[in-house]
Amino acid sequence: MAKFLVQKSGPLEGDVTISGSKNAVLPIMAAALLTEDKCVINDAPALRDVDVMCRLLESLGASVNKNLECNTVEIEACGELTWEAPFDLVKMMRASILVLGALIVRTGRATIPLPGGCAIGKRPVELHLKGLKALGVRIDEDQLARGIVDASADKLEGSIIYLDFPSVGATEVIMMTAAMAEGTTAIENAAQEPEIVDLANFLNKMGARIKGAGTDTIKIDGVDSMKGVSHHVIPDRIEAGTFMVAAAITKGSILIRNVVPDHLKAVIAKLRECGVVIQMTDEGVLVRGDVNEMISTDIKTLPYPGFPTDMQSPFMSLLTVAKGPSVVIETVFENRFMHVGEFNRMGANIKTDGNCAIIPGDKELQGAQVVATDLRAGAAVVLAGLVAEGTTEISQIYHIDRGYENFVEKLRTLGANIMRVDEL
Numbered sequence: 001m002a003k004f005l006v007q008k009s010g011p012l013e014g015d016v017t018i019s020g021s022k023n024a025v026l027p028i029m030a031a032a033l034l035t036e037d038k039c040v041i042n043d044a045p046a047l048r049d050v051d052v053m054c055r056l057l058e059s060l061g062a063s064v065n066k067n068l069e070c071n072t073v074e075i076e077a078c079g080e081l082t083w084e085a086p087f088d089l090v091k092m093m094r095a096s097i098l099v100l101g102a103l104i105v106r107t108g109r110a111t112i113p114l115p116g117g118c119a120i121g122k123r124p125v126e127l128h129l130k131g132l133k134a135l136g137v138r139i140d141e142d143q144l145a146r147g148i149v150d151a152s153a154d155k156l157e158g159s160i161i162y163l164d165f166p167s168v169g170a171t172e173v174i175m176m177t178a179a180m181a182e183g184t185t186a187i188e189n190a191a192q193e194p195e196i197v198d199l200a201n202f203l204n205k206m207g208a209r210i211k212g213a214g215t216d217t218i219k220i221d222g223v224d225s226m227k228g229v230s231h232h233v234i235p236d237r238i239e240a241g242t243f244m245v246a247a248a249i250t251k252g253s254i255l256i257r258n259v260v261p262d263h264l265k266a267v268i269a270k271l272r273e274c275g276v277v278i279q280m281t282d283e284g285v286l287v288r289g290d291v292n293e294m295i296s297t298d299i300k301t302l303p304y305p306g307f308p309t310d311m312q313s314p315f316m317s318l319l320t321v322a323k324g325p326s327v328v329i330e331t332v333f334e335n336r337f338m339h340v341g342e343f344n345r346m347g348a349n350i351k352t353d354g355n356c357a358i359i360p361g362d363k364e365l366q367g368a369q370v371v372a373t374d375l376r377a378g379a380a381v382v383l384a385g386l387v388a389e390g391t392t393e394i395s396q397i398y399h400i401d402r403g404y405e406n407f408v409e410k411l412r413t414l415g416a417n418i419m420r421v422d423e424l
């Protein structure tokens with residue numbers, strides 16, 4: 001299995017261009033099932049998860065032409081689709097559940113085996129199913145008990161749906177399904193992430209009538225048909241945040257191109273509290289960790305617009321070396337501190353109690369053999385390796401390949417001592 005070898009690096013300096021958002025492109029690819037026309041998705045990042053979604057859509061009967069060298073994916077879901085998602089693909093990516101709604105709209109049926117829990121939590125889908133049932137979808141409870149979502153519907157009718165938690169995936173699945181249900185649907189306590197807005201914009205281009213995306217209440221007036229469109233995916237705010245932390249932790253200066261600062265308000269605010277200088281320029285966002293000493297701050301993850309859970313582990317790498325103690329509280333996922341053990345192997349001396357982590361800070365990290373425990377934690381240990389004495393050897397880097405396009409190349413261009421090696 002391939003590994004990353006990371007050596008202590010000087011300040012990272014230069015420009016980096018952010019890729020299209022993984023968490024925007026995946027639901028948009030699923031939504032392309034809602035029309036028999038061709039959809040052209042631009043700025044699709046060349047990621048393992050995008051590959052898996054392409055293979056999943058093909059397995060359902062769509063024709064997919066991916067040209068990830070120029071970051072384009074064409075999807076044409078014409079003709080008969082099958083409603084059964086193959087387990088060997090679904091188990092590779094939890095986001096496969098995103099095809100659930102569109103499949104029911106197209107075929108009246110969907111059978112999707114649920115992958116088990118993952119490193120960061122159980123990942124239940126009861127809110128997705130609550131919304132679908134409200135729209136008239138029947139769920140086979142015996143199959144569900146066996147971990148298979150077996151859904152069918154003769155007719156989809158709009159409804160008012162309250163989400164007990166503003167689930168991103170549930171909001172997306174319900175929005176896609178309601179887009180072609182008869183009548184009006186309201187999603188209350190909806191997720192407000194920028195990726196929800198990007199999906200709504202894509203659906204509205206296709207002919208949907210969605211209002212309020214980006215707020216906690218989304219109104220959808222169902223339509224009879226949707227057409228093929230082309231769309232540019234928003235930049236990946238979590239990749240952008242990761243490179244902002246890279247500038248901070250290495251005391252460097254990085255110009256981040258293709259980023260929407262509004263999507264990163266919480267992350268920018270917290271980095272500024274640590275002493276990072278962040279300037280908006282016409283070219284992009286200039287992030288400077290070379291002006292002030294890095295000092296600690298406290299983090300509490302929340303649904304958008306709060307501090308994003310996906311930035312919790314990358315930000316924690318900065319807190320391990322910042323001056324002073326800090327507290328990190330993870331409220332979105334129930335098991336998202338797997339990276340703490342890896343940071344402690346490097347000398348961070350972090351203590352955790354439930355969803356709370358205490359980071360003493362002021363540490364001189366030491367290189368170690370560590371594991372990428374999930375996609376964002378993998379990026380986090382890379383950042384820590386850039387400032388640790390000696391060599392940090394990171395395994396299970398397939399997690400990182402899921403969500404960071406050309407991560408090694410982008411870091412090396414900025415001066416990072418990092419290389420990918422295939423295990424001998």
Ligand code: EPZ
Nearest residue numbers: 023095123124125126127128167168169310332333334375
């Ligand atoms: C999306 O996952 C993202 N993935 C995640 O990014 C991100 O961390 C998460 O949203 C939160 O922002 C994609 O967009 C592909 P949720 P999703 O449903 O939709 C609980 C990354 O690193 N919940 O908002 O699965 C759930 O258990 C990935 O890029 C229920 O309890 O997130 C979790 O604790 C990781 N019941 C919380 O809500 C449900 O029915 C947030 O889940 C659904 C969710």
